[in-house]
Amino acid sequence: MSTPSRHNHGEARGCGRIHLLASSWKLPFGVDKLFKSLEAERDRRLPLLSLEDHERYGDTYGQYSGGMFTILTRDSRNIASLLSGQSSKFDYGNLRQICFGCLLGEGIFTENGEDWKRSRKLLASELQKPKFPPLSIIESHFQDMLRAISPPDETPSSIDVRPIFYNYTLDTGTDLFLGVSTNLLASPSSINNEGKRFSLAFNKALRWLATRERFKTFAWLVTGPELWSLCNTARDSLENMIIEAQRQEMGSTVTPFNDFLGRTTDIGKARDELMSLLFAARDSNASLLCWIIYVLAREPEVFKKLEKDVLSIAGDDSSVPPTDFDLTRMQYLEDVLYECLRLFPAVPINGRICNTTTTLPAGGGRSGEEPVFVPKGALVCFSTFGCHRSTKYYGEDAMEFRPERWREVDVKTRTRDYTFHPFIGGPRKCLGEDFALKLTKYTICRLIQCFGAIRVDNLESQDTSNWQEKIKYQIGLTMSPDDGVHVKLTRR
Numbered sequence: 064m065s066t067p068s069r070h071n072h073g074e075a076r077g078c079g080r081i082h083l084l085a086s087s088w089k090l091p092f093g094v095d096k097l098f099k100s101l102e103a104e105r106d107r108r109l110p111l112l113s114l115e116d117h118e119r120y121g122d123t124y125g126q127y128s129g130g131m132f133t134i135l136t137r138d139s140r141n142i143a144s145l146l147s148g149q150s151s152k153f154d155y156g157n158l159r160q161i162c163f164g165c166l167l168g169e170g171i172f173t174e175n176g177e178d179w180k181r182s183r184k185l186l187a188s189e190l191q192k193p194k195f196p197p198l199s200i201i202e203s204h205f206q207d208m209l210r211a212i213s214p215p216d217e218t219p220s221s222i223d224v225r226p227i228f229y230n231y232t233l234d235t236g237t238d239l240f241l242g243v244s245t246n247l248l249a250s251p252s253s254i255n256n257e258g259k260r261f262s263l264a265f266n267k268a269l270r271w272l273a274t275r276e277r278f279k280t281f282a283w284l285v286t287g288p289e290l291w292s293l294c295n296t297a298r299d300s301l302e303n304m305i306i307e308a309q310r311q312e313m314g315s316t317v318t319p320f321n322d323f324l325g326r327t328t329d330i331g332k333a334r335d336e337l338m339s340l341l342f343a344a345r346d347s348n349a350s351l352l353c354w355i356i357y358v359l360a361r362e363p364e365v366f367k368k369l370e371k372d373v374l375s376i377a378g379d380d381s382s383v384p385p386t387d388f389d390l391t392r393m394q395y396l397e398d399v400l401y402e403c404l405r406l407f408p409a410v411p412i413n414g415r416i417c418n419t420t421t422t423l424p425a426g427g428g429r430s431g432e433e434p435v436f437v438p439k440g441a442l443v444c445f446s447t448f449g450c451h452r453s454t455k456y457y458g459e460d461a462m463e464f465r466p467e468r469w470r471e472v473d474v475k476t477r478t479r480d481y482t483f484h485p486f487i488g489g490p491r492k493c494l495g496e497d498f499a500l501k502l503t504k505y506t507i508c509r510l511i512q513c514f515g516a517i518r519v520d521n522l523e524s525q526d527t528s529n530w531q532e533k534i535k536y537q538i539g540l541t542m543s544p545d546d547g548v549h550v551k552l553t554r555r
């Protein structure tokens with residue numbers, strides 16, 4: 064383990080000293096920091112702790128955490144350098160394999176180097192096919208979801224849409240990636256028992272993985288027969304679904320993975336790639352849908368404006384879904400989406416391990432404007448949550464939900480300078496960005512075509528003033544509202 068003083072030795076490279084947080088209990092390896100995070104997590108305010116720490120200690124500072132020297136930054140220059148300019152000097156080391164390998168095996172999410180390149184090429188060629196995902200497949204799962212959130216005999220219906228969105232994104236994802244859907248929301252006659260088995264084990268295993276991730280190098284401490292049994296069940300079940308998909312000669316129902324799955328004899332590899340894809344796609348997309356509905360139920364003016372934008376293009380006949388072209392014209396819908404991704408990014412804090420001693424452009428010296436020294440082996444965490452809420456980048460109203468801001472500085476400019484990076488950027492940029500935006504736009508547009516009002520339905524309080532201050536954040540592998548998304552939906 065290198066000493067703190069070494070981490071400030073970058074003078075020869077023109078670096079300034081990084082502000083290094085003292086370890087208050089003098090416990091080794093930053094164990095106290097780990098406890099502080101666990102405490103904030105218990106209180107459902109983990110992302111806010113990171114924000115407060117940046118306000119207090121600066122946009123970039125250092126500390127010991129989970130046994131590693133860690134640099135924490137929300138400076139967009141550092142994030143750009145880490146993810147793009149110097150991306151080859153940062154990777155996941157074996158951290159991802161330690162934390163997630165038991166479920167994911169060896170797929171795009173856990174791999175580095177040549178193996179990762181191969182996986183990325185394979186998945187990119189499938190995900191980036193034109194017109195993917197086809198709206199007709201999404202529509203069939205939307206209809207299942209509609210039945211689940213609003214049975215025809217109940218008006219208005221009161222429901223927590225969060226678990227439904229998680230099932231919806233899994234049903235849609237498995238159908239689109241595999242050609243066989245888990246069908247969790249389908250009518251009883253179409254239930255897929257293998258899909259149900261997979262989903263139960265997958266959900267529980269993800270909870271274990273989220274805790275393992277928090278423990279970083281100590282992840283191996285978070286283990287037990289239950290974890291292994293869940294991972295084995297999920298892996299076994301996904302394999303069975305792949306075999307079933309192959310059996311059904313997927314060539315007949317053109318899904319993107321026909322070529323890949325239809326050809327492969329290495330079922331284990333196919334399973335690992337698909338597991339990584341579902342791991343990446345399911346929760347993040349469900350989290351975005353949750354936040355949008357959470358906000359719309361609390362911001363009636365935004366709902367009204369969105370309704371006008373969507374219905375003026377798609378019409379209010381819920382039996383006529385929008386086309387691909389319609390979706391590209393819904394400007395305000397896009398602004399609402401970006402504003403949700405800004406304030407509530409699915410992955411609020413992320414990190415990379417430095418594999419070659421280097422420097423980052425900012426955060427050193429008294430001014431924080433000098434480069435900082437990054438020793439090999441250091442963990443660099445970047446707070447997307449903190450960067451997206453920085454007044455330096457977004458002005459005094461950075462904490463406010465204001466979709467109109469996306470008409471002032473457009474998303475391309477902000478993505479280019481990394482002041483907005485919900486899908487990160489650089490070579491390991493999210494492969495499903497277009498997919499996620501299209502699925503989300505389609506789903507929100509369809510919900511607005513079907514429902515004329517979305518209101519908060521919370522037994523404790525319907526007072527939506529200062530709603531942001533009351534949010535409790537659930538941090539699993541992605542961030543979602545802790546109390547769920549309880550709403551009352553009124554049919555048009």
Ligand code: HEM
Nearest residue numbers: 343344347348351409410485486487491493494495498499
């Ligand atoms: C709103 C929805 C989504 C958000 C906010 C999101 C965000 C992200 C982020 C932040 C990462 C980087 C993780 C890291 O390296 O630490 C990532 C990676 C990835 N995402 Fe997404 N994602 C979303 C939806 C999807 C969907 C729908 C898919 C698949 C169709 C997908 C596929 C992937 C893949 C394959 C990676 C790994 C890329 C690599 O390591 O090369 N994502 N995503």
